[in-house]
């Protein structure tokens with residue numbers, strides 16, 4: 517009898533601790549970690565998200581950029597951060613391509629994280645400096661073939677979406693361009709506009725207004741569907757690259773072992789943000805698409821991540837690009 521009472525008392529204490537954990541989280545600011553440079557596409561989405569999440573989480577939501585190694589430095593940082601709900605990773609499709617691209621990876625996307633949910637899907641655009649000679653996609657391919665050694669393709673490092681897009685583009689059109697890695701596509705875009713690099717594939721979140729105001733040249737959208745914020749830009753698929761289809765999906769992750777009280781609150785704040793009219797409107801203007809409710813869940817992210825790893829691994833292995 518005594519031992520039953522002791523077990524009941526312990527269970528009551530554990531329940532009370534969990535309840536107070538749920539009530540007290542967040543007790544300090546939550547930081548969303550961005551794996552790329554400030555001002556770029558992942559950063560733009562995350563800053564809007566932080567503002568929207570702060571409205572419902574009951575605390576401050578900060579954004580911190582930890583760029584490097586195509587986003588993998590930030591992923592490793594969060595994988596090893598204290599599992600207390602205060603370091604939260606926002607990462608894109610790179611979470612599913614890194615295992616195939618890196619020979620040694622100091623994290624495992626399938627075992628080192630608690631999944632919070634998916635966020636938005638963002639199409640990419642193939643763009644160039646405004647004075648780059650080809651004026652259309654039809655002119656671009658012959659120009660690249662004839663001037664291969666004069667063209668530099670910028671990206672945000674091995675594992676970035678811009679890297680993946682370049683890999684797919686170059687292998688589809690069978691051209692091997694010199695690539696220049698940056699810590700994000702924000703600095704890559706600065707150099708593209710300055711003429712230090714010529715070509716880049718980047719999310720519409722960064723390119724929409726630059727294209728619409730004529731500050732850069734655009735050759736096509738990487739998804740099968742056109743993008744509403746860029747009504748005059750045709751898809752690469754419709755311009756001859758049949759089947760070209762690349763959208764940059766984003767997910768939110770916490771370190772493995774983060775208490776459920778915290779992950780539940782993060783998920784509730786994420787779902788509230790994705791319904792928030794100001795957030796939705798901002799995403800709409802940038803060509804980003806809020807994912808449907810089933811994807812906004814931990815299970816929605818986990819199953820999609822697994823499917824994406826299975827999808828990209830053979831494609832990347834076939835392209836034969838690796839880093840140590």
Ligand code: ASP
Nearest residue numbers: 552556558677678700701
């Ligand atoms: N757009 C970048 C990429 O290539 C990342 C960034 O700078 O947000 O993945």
